[in-house]
Amino acid sequence: MERERVENRAGAQERQVPHGINEEVERVKGMQDTSPGYAQPGGHFGAFGGRFVPETLIAPLEELEEAYLEAARDPAFIEELDGYLRDYVGRPTPLYRAERLSRELGGATVFLKREDLCHTGSHKINNTLGQCLLARRMGKRRVIAETGAGQHGVATATAAALLGLQCDVYMGEVDMERQALNVFRMELLGARVIPVRCGSRTLKDAVNEALRDWVASVDHTHYCLGSVVGPHPFPTMVRDLQSVIGKEARRQHLEKTGRLPDCLVACVGGGSNSIGLFHPFLDTGVRMVGVEAGGVGDGPGQHGSTLGLGSVGVLHGARSYLLQDDDGQVMETHSISAGLDYPGVGPEHAFLKDSGRVEYVRVSDAEALEAVDLLCRTEGILPALESAHAVAYAARLARELGPGASIVVCLSGRGDKDVNTLSSARTRKNKPAG
Amino acid sequence: MDGITRLEKMFEGIGGRPALIGFHTAGFPDRDVSLRICRALLDHCDALEVGIPFSDPVLDGPVIQESSFRALRAGFRPRHVFGLVGELRKDSDKPLLIMTYYNPVHRMGHGPFCRAAAEAGADGLLIPDLPPEEMGDLRERAGERGLAVVLFASMTTPDDRLRMLAGQTQGFLYCFAVKGTTGMRESLSRELAPFLERARRFSSAPIAAGLGVSNPEQCREVGRLADGVIVGSALVKAIMDALEAGEDPVPALSSLVSALRDSLHQD
Numbered sequence: 001m002e003r004e005r006v007e008n009r010a011g012a013q014e015r016q017v018p019h020g021i022n023e024e025v026e027r028v029k030g031m032q033d034t035s036p037g038y039a040q041p042g043g044h045f046g047a048f049g050g051r052f053v054p055e056t057l058i059a060p061l062e063e064l065e066e067a068y069l070e071a072a073r074d075p076a077f078i079e080e081l082d083g084y085l086r087d088y089v090g091r092p093t094p095l096y097r098a099e100r101l102s103r104e105l106g107g108a109t110v111f112l113k114r115e116d117l118c119h120t121g122s123h124k125i126n127n128t129l130g131q132c133l134l135a136r137r138m139g140k141r142r143v144i145a146e147t148g149a150g151q152h153g154v155a156t157a158t159a160a161a162l163l164g165l166q167c168d169v170y171m172g173e174v175d176m177e178r179q180a181l182n183v184f185r186m187e188l189l190g191a192r193v194i195p196v197r198c199g200s201r202t203l204k205d206a207v208n209e210a211l212r213d214w215v216a217s218v219d220h221t222h223y224c225l226g227s228v229v230g231p232h233p234f235p236t237m238v239r240d241l242q243s244v245i246g247k248e249a250r251r252q253h254l255e256k257t258g259r260l261p262d263c264l265v266a267c268v269g270g271g272s273n274s275i276g277l278f279h280p281f282l283d284t285g286v287r288m289v290g291v292e293a294g295g296v297g298d299g300p301g302q303h304g305s306t307l308g309l310g311s312v313g314v315l316h317g318a319r320s321y322l323l324q325d326d327d328g329q330v331m332e333t334h335s336i337s338a339g340l341d342y343p344g345v346g347p348e349h350a351f352l353k354d355s356g357r358v359e360y361v362r363v364s365d366a367e368a369l370e371a372v373d374l375l376c377r378t379e380g381i382l383p384a385l386e387s388a389h390a391v392a393y394a395a396r397l398a399r400e401l402g403p404g405a406s407i408v409v410c411l412s413g414r415g416d417k418d419v420n421t422l423s424s425a426r427t428r429k430n431k432p433a434g
Numbered sequence: 435m436d437g438i439t440r441l442e443k444m445f446e447g448i449g450g451r452p453a454l455i456g457f458h459t460a461g462f463p464d465r466d467v468s469l470r471i472c473r474a475l476l477d478h479c480d481a482l483e484v485g486i487p488f489s490d491p492v493l494d495g496p497v498i499q500e501s502s503f504r505a506l507r508a509g510f511r512p513r514h515v516f517g518l519v520g521e522l523r524k525d526s527d528k529p530l531l532i533m534t535y536y537n538p539v540h541r542m543g544h545g546p547f548c549r550a551a552a553e554a555g556a557d558g559l560l561i562p563d564l565p566p567e568e569m570g571d572l573r574e575r576a577g578e579r580g581l582a583v584v585l586f587a588s589m590t591t592p593d594d595r596l597r598m599l600a601g602q603t604q605g606f607l608y609c610f611a612v613k614g615t616t617g618m619r620e621s622l623s624r625e626l627a628p629f630l631e632r633a634r635r636f637s638s639a640p641i642a643a644g645l646g647v648s649n650p651e652q653c654r655e656v657g658r659l660a661d662g663v664i665v666g667s668a669l670v671k672a673i674m675d676a677l678e679a680g681e682d683p684v685p686a687l688s689s690l691v692s693a694l695r696d697s698l699h700q701d
Contacts (some may be wrong), residue, residue: 043569052536054493054562054611056588059595177544198499199489211492218590313536313564315490326539327512329489 013104013326032213039196043232046354048347053211053317056142060218061103065233072240077133084129088162089119091126091244095202095252095408100378107398110403111261113249115273115412116383122413124155124346130226130241132159133264135222142221144165148175148203149339149386150182151413153182159224167191168207172202177293178426182417200332205268207316217250226344227270235346242276249408250280257406262396263287266410267358267389269304269339272347273412278358287359290349293335294362304333306345307353307360320347326419336365336421337385339413367392372415384413385421435558441529441605444480445559445640445661452657453480454695455642456468457533457666459501460484460518461510463677471673472522474684476690481529483560483664484519486512488535495560496616497667497674502665512538513637515669517556523555529582529605545678551581557581558605562635566602589629593636600637606662607637612646619646622655650697657698663696 019416043049043065051061071077085091093114093345102109115123127144135143141163146151160167169186173195176183186193199205200264209228214223228235228242246264253261264281266274278288295303303309306321313322315330323331323343335341352358355379363371368385383391387410394409401407415422445453454512456479487502487510495504504521512534519530532551532636539547539561551559558581564572576583582605587596590613600607609630612623626643630691633641643656644664648671656663672690676683 035613050568051565052608053564053565054569054588055565055586056590056610057566057597058588059590059592087453150555158567204490207491208490212615214497215493216612312540316492317563319540319568322537324537324541326541329506330537 028350036426043236045235045351047312047347048320048350049232049235049318050347051317052319053231054215056215056219057231057258061233062232064138068233068237081130081133081181085126085244088130089125090117092248092252093117095249095256097256098379099259101375104374104378104399105395105398107403108262108401108407110394110398111253111406111408112381112386112411113277113408115225115245115410116381116387118128120149120151120155120158122155122384123242123276123410124152124226125158126244126276127226127238127272128152128155128159129240131219131222131224131237132156132163135165135224138222140165140220140222142168142217143224144168144170144217145208145224145226145377146170146203146206147182147226147382148172148206149337150175150179150186150417151339151384152180153191153193154185154189156224157186157189160191161189165339168213169193170196170213171202172309174201174205175203178296178421179338179417180420187276190391191242202333203338204330206345209260211316215364217356221302226346227272228275229270229316229318229320229344235348237274238272239279239348241270243279245273245276246278246280249277253406260284261287261371261408262401263289263407264410265289265291265390265394265397265407267340267386267412268345268349269293269342269384269386270344273410275346275348277408277410278352282357288357289393289397290358290360291389292360292362293333293337293340293389294364294367295334295336296365298321301332302334303362303365304340304342305362306333306343307349308362309338310343312350314346318347320350321345321353333372336368336425337389337418339384339386339401340389361393363392369422371395382410382415384415385418387412388415436459437529437582438580439559440547441481441582444529445606452660452698453482453642454653454698455483455664455670456481456691457483457485457664459487459670460515461487461506461508462501462507462594462670463504463506464675465510465514467517467683469518470684471687472518474688475551475669475691476522476526476528478688478695479528480644480651480662481531481533481541481633482522483533483666484515486515486532486534486538488538493615495615497618497671498616500674501632501670512542513550516652518551519551520532521555529557530555531558532542532556533562533605536561536564539572541547542670543689544570548572548575548579548581552579560584560608561588566599579637582692586610587626587633589613589623593613593632596632597636600633600639601618603639606642607633609633609641609643609660610645610658611643614646616645618648622646622652626634626656627659654697663698
């Protein structure tokens with residue numbers, strides 16, 4: 001009872017503040033003293049994070065950090081961002097009690113944080129609006145982005161169109177094929193989609209190519225990085241911008257049930273929707289589970305389980321877990337969902353894994369596909385294949401935790417972009433063997 | 435002789451003209467040919483950088499990317515670079531530097547990497563994605579083995595940081611001649627001269643400029659502003675063109691690199 005009252009008070013408090021990033025910055029600043037590792041100077045999370053980039057990018061990253069911290073303390077900036085999040089993105093997104101799903105699972109109550117209802121169809125817009133507003137404030141006239149599933153590319157193209165910025169999106173050739181719908185959407189929005197033909201031709205190489213562009217164009221271009229990866233300040237900045245997910249979910253769960261949830265579940269590719277959900281709960285005892293892409297097996301190249309099966313390394317400007325071989329060459333990955341098909345992961349996740357605060361598990365392609373069917377059938381919601389990984393693990397947990405418990409799942413995106421993949425997976429499955 | 439001393443002597447010993455530093459991707463197109471290529475480069479250059487091929491070369495343009503991927507496909511592994519350096523050391527006392535992205539060093543560990551590099555006969559390390567703030571104990575481990583850790587400076591580097599980098603670099607200060615990745619450019623940046631003047635003002639170590647320097651004219655122009663000129667992509671491109679034409683790459687490479695060297699003699 002005591003705990004509930006305290007939480008309710010906290011909830012009442014939270015209702016009064018806008019979901020801006022300024023309080024998050026202040027909060028994190030406060031945390032530096034008491035909980036080292038969450039965001040130390042230089043952008044380190046314990047042994048992870050940092051700024052492993054060519055010298056040409058060091059000064060621009062420092063400028064970006066300063067500009068971001070200044071913007072995050074400027075009421076006019078916060079007001080503008082909050083206004084767009086409310087009236088343009090449609091925030092707050094609902095926390096939906098999935099009754100039929102919960103009944104079917106026969107265990108805990110599952111709540112879905114409906115980021116799929118955000119404008120553009122995923123949580124990515126929370127980040128791109130903040131970064132594009134910042135880019136405009138810094139006087140940059142062009143933004144570039146990498147994209148895997150295309151959701152971040154679409155969200156960047158959207159924010160760029162809204163704010164009158166030129167936009168180029170790097171996308172691996174393999175991903176352009178499996179996410180053709182999103183390629184077309186980006187082009188409709190006035191962005192140029194640049195195919196990446198080197199390496200694995202997926203998200204990793206799209207990041208490489210965007211970094212190469214940025215080293216040459218940094219005078220007038222902002223790199224709108226789509227996840228909590230990359231050199232400092234990106235992991236912190238993107239985390240702050242995505243924390244709106246967890247702040248809303250915490251308040252909404254308190255309003256609906258009078259207490260905090262027992263468990264949070266979110267998928268982890270780079271890890272932006274998951275850190276957005278988890279971060280505002282780090283100071284509670286709530287259990288948290290990050291779900292990585294288990295792909296088709298645990299062998300090299302069969303999955304995207306960076307935290308589960310990787311080792312510590314340096315890629316894309318930060319030290320974190322990495323899928324690499326004995327020589328430190330980065331390995332190819334596999335996932336049915338383009339957004340989780342990435343050999344790296346955000347440095348804060350690496351820290352949260354090693355500290356034991358968050359559990360990281362994996363869900364296979366097949367389980368994710370089953371979860372898509374399950375959610376469509378029970379709730380009439382088509383989740384993105386990325387988010388379906390979280391749904392699949394939540395289904396397992398719901399049975400394990402049993403009635404009375406409550407699970408919040410981040411439904412990070414909608415699945416319209418995946419219909420071709422889903423359709424060919426179904427065809428394969430229905431084809432008789434041999 | 436330790437690496438820092440060898441580099442210092444090289445800059446002092448060439449009689450006032452700028453040094454020519456060549457680059458080659460180790461293992462490209464394969465181990466044997468890359469050894470012959472490196473030997474040919476050492477005939478004409480004052481020092482040589484050998485690059486460890488990496489799966490994610492973010493600072494490299496298409497030419498060096500392609501050479502890296504081809505070397506990796508041909509089975510090259512980071513430890514082979516020590517074998518290559520060891521072979522080159524047998525018949526050259528010119529400075530030999532290992533250029534690598536950080537992750538292969540991180541993976542092997544600072545101590546083992548520096549030991550292997552030094553035992554092979556390398557004089558220094560160039561790690562373009564590792565700023566001094568993130569080096570940990572790398573400089574100590576390199577120092578124990580007499581390896582120079584060369585730092586980088588860019589046109590975007592502000593004065594106070596440039597002073598810090600110039601003060602901490604060993605052997606020389608590597609100045610990026612372009613904002614961007616490796617690769618050939620039609621002309622030099624207008625920002626290059628003021629940048630190199632600035633670097634000169636802060637650096638008591640020699641300054642060498644590389645990235646985007648690809649022909650004798652550019653080489654001569656950069657040579658007027660710096661103590662050393664570094665050429666990479668143009669050499670690798672010449673090798674690729676020769677291979678494409680079914681020719682031995684060494685003669686074409688030798689004629690290019692001797693033209694580059696001659697351009698530095700003419701002032």
